[in-house]
């Protein structure tokens with residue numbers, strides 16, 4: 478584990494992109510999203526890559542992006558939900574950063590993704606069943622690669638960001654928040 482990097486994994490709709498971006502902002506670190514990197518390199522959106530090259534073509538590009546991004550230092554990275562499928566991606570993520578699995582149940586994932594058309598794997602007749610199947614297949618892989626598991630569901634995104642920062646602090650990946658800041662919140666103490 479390299480404590481200098483923070484990598485988010487989890488299913489589609491887990492909040493990797495949203496929570497990852499906020500965590501990076503709070504830590505003053507650069508944020509990357511492997512999907513955005515792939516899109517920027519190809520000049521087209523992910524559904525178009527799936528259309529032209531199939532899922533295999535996308536996974537090939539994703540593996541290259543993960544290898545390249547995880548070699549950097551001091552970053553926060555949101556991966557795509559399928560980044561854990563290839564063993565070499567799992568090894569790179571686990572060895573080169575602190576891996577946070579944002580876990581959510583399939584129903585919540587479906588609620589969060591149902592109006593979005595940018596996830597080709599969910600453009601099926603029954604996206605809810607698809608998420609159930611992906612959960613069954615991938616939850617063990619996320620747990621295998623992760624150093625921490627954060628339960629999403631009830632907490633707001635802002636609360637999740639704090640929960641992630643607390644876990645990273647406890648795990649020694651980031652320094653404790655300055656005590657001065659805490660005193661400022663409670664001037665009466």
Ligand SMILES: Nc1ncnc2c1ncn2[C@@H]1O[C@H](COP(=O)(O)OP(=O)(O)O)[C@@H](O)[C@H]1O
Nearest residue numbers: 488489490491492493494495589629630633634
């Ligand atoms: N904990 C949460 N509670 C409520 N909505 C959430 C939560 N996490 C993410 N969302 C919302 O779900 C959608 C998908 O989030 P996103 O960050 O794109 O997930 P991912 O990158 O893991 O696929 C976004 O609209 C986001 O605002």
Ligand SMILES: O=C(O)C1=C[C@@H](OP(=O)(O)O)[C@@H](O)[C@H](O)C1
Nearest residue numbers: 488489490512557558559596597
């Ligand atoms: O779960 C997956 O296989 C995928 C998840 C997507 O990213 P998000 O998890 O950020 O939605 C994106 O990489 C692509 O559509 C495939």
Ligand SMILES: [Mg+2]
Nearest residue numbers: 493494555556
């Ligand atoms: Mg995302």
